[in-house]
Amino acid sequence: MSVITFIIDDEHYSAKEGDTILQVTRDNKIHIPTLCYLDGLSTFGACRLCVVEIEGSPKLFPACTTKPTEGMIVRTKTDRLKRYRRMIVELLASEGNHQCAVCVVNGHCELQNLAYEVGLDHVRFPYLFPHKSLDATHKEFVMDRNRCVLCTRCVRVCHEVEGAHVWDIAGRGINCEIIADLNQPWGTSESCTSCGKCVRVCPTGALFEKGASIGEMQKERGFIKFIVNARNKSEWVHTAHEEE
Amino acid sequence: MKPRVATAWLGGCSGCHMSFLDLDERLIELAEKIDLVYSPIADVKEFPENVDVTLVEGAVANSENEEMAHIIRKNSRIVIAFGDCATTGNVTAMRNSFPLAEVQNRSYIDLADKNPRIPDEYVTIAQLLKTAKPLHEIIKVDVWLHGCPPTADQIWFAISELLQGKIPVLPPAYLRYG
Ligand code: SF4
Ligand code: SF4
Ligand code: SF4
Numbered sequence: 001m002s003v004i005t006f007i008i009d010d011e012h013y014s015a016k017e018g019d020t021i022l023q024v025t026r027d028n029k030i031h032i033p034t035l036c037y038l039d040g041l042s043t044f045g046a047c048r049l050c051v052v053e054i055e056g057s058p059k060l061f062p063a064c065t066t067k068p069t070e071g072m073i074v075r076t077k078t079d080r081l082k083r084y085r086r087m088i089v090e091l092l093a094s095e096g097n098h099q100c101a102v103c104v105v106n107g108h109c110e111l112q113n114l115a116y117e118v119g120l121d122h123v124r125f126p127y128l129f130p131h132k133s134l135d136a137t138h139k140e141f142v143m144d145r146n147r148c149v150l151c152t153r154c155v156r157v158c159h160e161v162e163g164a165h166v167w168d169i170a171g172r173g174i175n176c177e178i179i180a181d182l183n184q185p186w187g188t189s190e191s192c193t194s195c196g197k198c199v200r201v202c203p204t205g206a207l208f209e210k211g212a213s214i215g216e217m218q219k220e221r222g223f224i225k226f227i228v229n230a231r232n233k234s235e236w237v238h239t240a241h242e243e244e
Numbered sequence: 245m246k247p248r249v250a251t252a253w254l255g256g257c258s259g260c261h262m263s264f265l266d267l268d269e270r271l272i273e274l275a276e277k278i279d280l281v282y283s284p285i286a287d288v289k290e291f292p293e294n295v296d297v298t299l300v301e302g303a304v305a306n307s308e309n310e311e312m313a314h315i316i317r318k319n320s321r322i323v324i325a326f327g328d329c330a331t332t333g334n335v336t337a338m339r340n341s342f343p344l345a346e347v348q349n350r351s352y353i354d355l356a357d358k359n360p361r362i363p364d365e366y367v368t369i370a371q372l373l374k375t376a377k378p379l380h381e382i383i384k385v386d387v388w389l390h391g392c393p394p395t396a397d398q399i400w401f402a403i404s405e406l407l408q409g410k411i412p413v414l415p416p417a418y419l420r421y422g
């Protein structure tokens with residue numbers, strides 16, 4: 001297997017062929033914010049929080065889908081990147097309906113943590129306050145589309161790991177929504193096995209267990225990597241938890 | 245002369261003001277250092293001129309809030325969005341994703357015990373704006389204090405900085421929504 005040597009923030013690193021920039025930064029404890037990426041699931045590259053600069057190109061590249069090449073010079077913490085990352089969080093906040101004070105994941109939310117990380121003291125874009133639905137028809141879980149950031153983790157985990165493929169994305173652009181089966185109430189879905197994987201990987205308060213009150217819903221996401229590892233490599237070991 | 249400080253209560257639950265009162269014994273120290281020239285906890289009718297700092301609780305939800313926000317801005321050197329409702333709209337803005345007529349029907353007709361009637365211009369209460377807005381969408385805001393409500397320590401930090409003539413830059417630990 002060939003090894004690639006390249007530079008991240010002025011330091012030299014080596015990557016195995018096929019590794020993404022994000023894998024190398026995580027292995028080396030360099031922090032890059034992520035949202036749609038989750039260890040164990042396929043990469044989707046949708047949220048753009050993980051963008052990095054690559055010398056020689058004016059474009060920004062998502063670290064989670066970009067593979068390093070020999071001698072590549074990558075920057076992860078420039079002012080331009082910080083500006084864009086903050087803007088992404090501002091757009092996410094203004095496109096949904098987020099009232100942390102009354103949310104089930106208040107204090108344990110990946111979107112909140114991102115807001116703190118980018119120093120989001122206020123949102124400069126006008127809030128859109130879209131009309132979104134809440135589906136409480138499932139006997140155990142609730143889908144509150146007001147809090148959904150369209151990361152598609154639920155779609156991917158249900159398809160790739162559980163094999164049920166309940167969730168899909170419907171609509172376009174700002175009207176995109178996560179739907180169950182043929183756009184029907186979740187509780188009437190015949191494909192859902194009620195495994196709860198989607199609830200556990202959801203970064204926000206969009207998917208939660210019934211009965212959870214404000215701040216009570218805590219998620220655990222490392223199990224996906226455990227399951228996928230066990231399945232692919234027959235290794236039943238807990239690897240070091242990814243950062244969240 | 246002592247700094248002239250005001251606090252105002254727009255579309256919020258008064259929780260941020262309760263948190264202000266949670267300054268407890270620090271209130272005594274504060275009372276010696278500032279002149280509280282306007283506040284829901286001070287009996288002053290009109291928002292005064294020439295105010296140094298105003299803490300504004302709540303979203304801008306109705307015509308009165310909006311008028312008040314402009315007066316506050318005109319008469320204050322520093323305006324602080326005080327709490328999550330002032331910063332994001334928060335709970336006050338949860339009605340925004342429904343049409344105003346639907347919201348009013350629900351509150352004044354469906355849930356009325358007596359005399360169901362939607363307040364119109366002949367009733368002397370403020371008219372709801374089409375949507376409740378965070379303060380900075382109406383007037384320029386200088387500092388944001390987060391939290392529902394902001395903690396007394398956070399308020400104290402901000403006020404202490406202001407009393408030293410600094411615009412408070414809140415340390416990351418104080419950036420907490422909810
Ligand atoms: S999902 Fe996160 S950001 Fe949204 S309201 Fe809940 S705690 Fe706040
Ligand atoms: S509970 Fe399991 S099967 Fe049902 S939608 Fe979620 S991941 Fe899919
Ligand atoms: S429901 Fe949760 S996991 Fe699914 S797309 Fe929305 S935020 Fe992501």
Ligand code: FES
Nearest residue numbers: 045047048050064
């Ligand atoms: S984490 Fe890379 S695009 Fe979302």
